[in-house]
Amino acid sequence: MKIAVIGLGLIGGSLAKDLKERGFATYITGNDVDEKNAQDALELGIVDTISTMELAVKGAELVLVTVPVSAITALLPQILNNIDSQTVVVDFGSTKEQICQAVKTHPKRQQYVAAHPIAGTEKSGPAAAVNNLFDNKTTIICEKELSAAKALQVAEVLFKTLNMNLMYMEAREHDVHLAYVSHLPHVISFAMVNTVLEAEKDSQFLFRLAGSGFASLTRLAKSSPDMWAPIFTQNASHVSEAIDLYIAELELFKRLVNKKDATMLHRMLERSNEVKNVTDASRS
Amino acid sequence: MKIAVIGLGLIGGSLAKDLKERGFATYITGNDVDEKNAQDALELGIVDTISTMELAVKGAELVLVTVPVSAITALLPQILNNIDSQTVVVDFGSTKEQICQAVKTHPKRQQYVAAHPIAGTEKSGPAAAVNNLFDNKTTIICEKELSAAKALQVAEVLFKTLNMNLMYMEAREHDVHLAYVSHLPHVISFAMVNTVLEAEKDSQFLFRLAGSGFASLTRLAKSSPDMWAPIFTQNASHVSEAIDLYIAELELFKRLVNKKDATMLHRMLERSNEVKNVTDASRS
Numbered sequence: 001m002k003i004a005v006i007g008l009g010l011i012g013g014s015l016a017k018d019l020k021e022r023g024f025a026t027y028i029t030g031n032d033v034d035e036k037n038a039q040d041a042l043e044l045g046i047v048d049t050i051s052t053m054e055l056a057v058k059g060a061e062l063v064l065v066t067v068p069v070s071a072i073t074a075l076l077p078q079i080l081n082n083i084d085s086q087t088v089v090v091d092f093g094s095t096k097e098q099i100c101q102a103v104k105t106h107p108k109r110q111q112y113v114a115a116h117p118i119a120g121t122e123k124s125g126p127a128a129a130v131n132n133l134f135d136n137k138t139t140i141i142c143e144k145e146l147s148a149a150k151a152l153q154v155a156e157v158l159f160k161t162l163n164m165n166l167m168y169m170e171a172r173e174h175d176v177h178l179a180y181v182s183h184l185p186h187v188i189s190f191a192m193v194n195t196v197l198e199a200e201k202d203s204q205f206l207f208r209l210a211g212s213g214f215a216s217l218t219r220l221a222k223s224s225p226d227m228w229a230p231i232f233t234q235n236a237s238h239v240s241e242a243i244d245l246y247i248a249e250l251e252l253f254k255r256l257v258n259k260k261d262a263t264m265l266h267r268m269l270e271r272s273n274e275v276k277n278v279t280d281a282s283r284s
Numbered sequence: 285m286k287i288a289v290i291g292l293g294l295i296g297g298s299l300a301k302d303l304k305e306r307g308f309a310t311y312i313t314g315n316d317v318d319e320k321n322a323q324d325a326l327e328l329g330i331v332d333t334i335s336t337m338e339l340a341v342k343g344a345e346l347v348l349v350t351v352p353v354s355a356i357t358a359l360l361p362q363i364l365n366n367i368d369s370q371t372v373v374v375d376f377g378s379t380k381e382q383i384c385q386a387v388k389t390h391p392k393r394q395q396y397v398a399a400h401p402i403a404g405t406e407k408s409g410p411a412a413a414v415n416n417l418f419d420n421k422t423t424i425i426c427e428k429e430l431s432a433a434k435a436l437q438v439a440e441v442l443f444k445t446l447n448m449n450l451m452y453m454e455a456r457e458h459d460v461h462l463a464y465v466s467h468l469p470h471v472i473s474f475a476m477v478n479t480v481l482e483a484e485k486d487s488q489f490l491f492r493l494a495g496s497g498f499a500s501l502t503r504l505a506k507s508s509p510d511m512w513a514p515i516f517t518q519n520a521s522h523v524s525e526a527i528d529l530y531i532a533e534l535e536l537f538k539r540l541v542n543k544k545d546a547t548m549l550h551r552m553l554e555r556s557n558e559v560k561n562v563t564d565a566s567r568s
Contacts, residue, residue, distance in 0.1 A: 118495045119496075120495070120497075140493075167492060167493075178493070180479070180480050180483045180484055181484065181490065181494050181495070181498050182495060182498065184479070185498055185501040186497060187541075188476055189501065189556070190552065191530065191537050191556075192468070192530065193555075193556040193559045194533050194555055194556055195468070195529050196465060196468070197555070197558060200465065203561065205461070206465065207562055208422045209402065209422060209461055209465045209466075211402045211403065211466060212404075212405070213466055213504050214466065214469055216500050217469040217473065217500075217504065218559045218562075219500050220500065221553075221557070222556075222557055222560050225553035229549040229553060232541050233541065233544040233545075233549065236541050236542060240538055240541050242483070243534055243541070245482070246475065246476065246534070247531055247538075249475040249482075250471070250527055250530070250534075253475050253527065254528070256516075257516050257517065257524050258520060260517040262354070262513045262514060265509075265512075265513040265516055266509045266513040268478065269474055269512055269513060271477075272473070272478055272481075273505070274477075275481070277487065278487055278490050278494060278502075
């Protein structure tokens, strides 16, 4: 299958690697507004050629859109304008409501499948691309009733090739859930780093004191601002609500700390321990 | 050297393994209020024998206290009451101010070294004990002027054997720093899990949606309530202040999200990215 990958960062690059190696992609045309990213992807053998967005999508059977969500909203109508009548377009954005809204009334809406493959690392750029990034993870497909049966089928084969599990839901429902399980964790990590960098101005000191707990909490704070600032603004209302609930939980925690109420704190920590059932099971 | 390990959990167990294998400990007597822990440690070969606290410390040249900080505060005076005149006692507690306070006027205060080796995992119990847990990490020694030169020397050889780097500071200074780099990250993780478990009541759903970001933020929330509830209450004022600063950072974040101010959000995330300089360097 001839594929165009629009956006050659960690996601686009990792995707291209797997699709080529697994025989799903016969020829990959890449595009990136960042010329260095494009050149790197070509030199790394991630794509077969580099082209303008218009030419890349014109000849492709499948177009994969792996740019920040603000760029998806802006580009998606243009991509649909430029594709052939049989081409299928799938985006990989971490928000879905505004992206779906941007093409809701587009005459080629049926050729588009709104997707969110939940995978990534804190790294960015084509040099950070890795094989098997998507294996055994989940893709959420939204508004499937607005995609043609054939387009949906192509997308489903794509995600099976990536060894992903599929879930279907409404765009709004997606954005609410992701606010809690992904966007809030990122806010938490970004805000924690800023708090600690402010409190521990002597970074030499921080170096030596920070244990593995600090490292695991701050990993997400290394994530790309280009990717994440638009996610927070596109999913603003749900993210804001999640932050509010989280602050309320912290306030409760603080009250128990101030009262030195070890019994109630113990109970709260026991409740938190229940997360073992979630992440240990999902990793096995 | 004949060693007594009071508290046979993850820390006491890991410690005993390394000290035995590295030839520092010739004979280890263990003690744990939890009889199952004590029996497990004996069966796993972590200790040579099990004894009462009084008998364990009586015959030992070095006593290592690896119980929750509330138990350290309670036990330490009793341990000092029971030791011989040449025995050295070192604690491994994550707080230092209240622990130091508990033995400040004890006639054998000089035989005690107040330490905090910054190492651990979210697991607990002797079965979770691992080798090399302490290698290349940092130990903070507090109030060193209150320990006899000989006691300090024994402690320093102990931590060199564990391949640890040493820092010295006042107990209060220790507790302030640790509030930010360790206790706050734990509060953050515990509170996040409780928020998300509340919002996502269908845990089957959470299973499938939670990506690696969620997993890395929630690892600390699996930590032992027995260990952490007392840390939060012993370091209450500094932890409370750290939570306040953190909430202020979250509120700022939320305001920018509500205003959809992508430019300022981008700037905040760039600032967070500076943590790469801290954790990447400290890991290498």
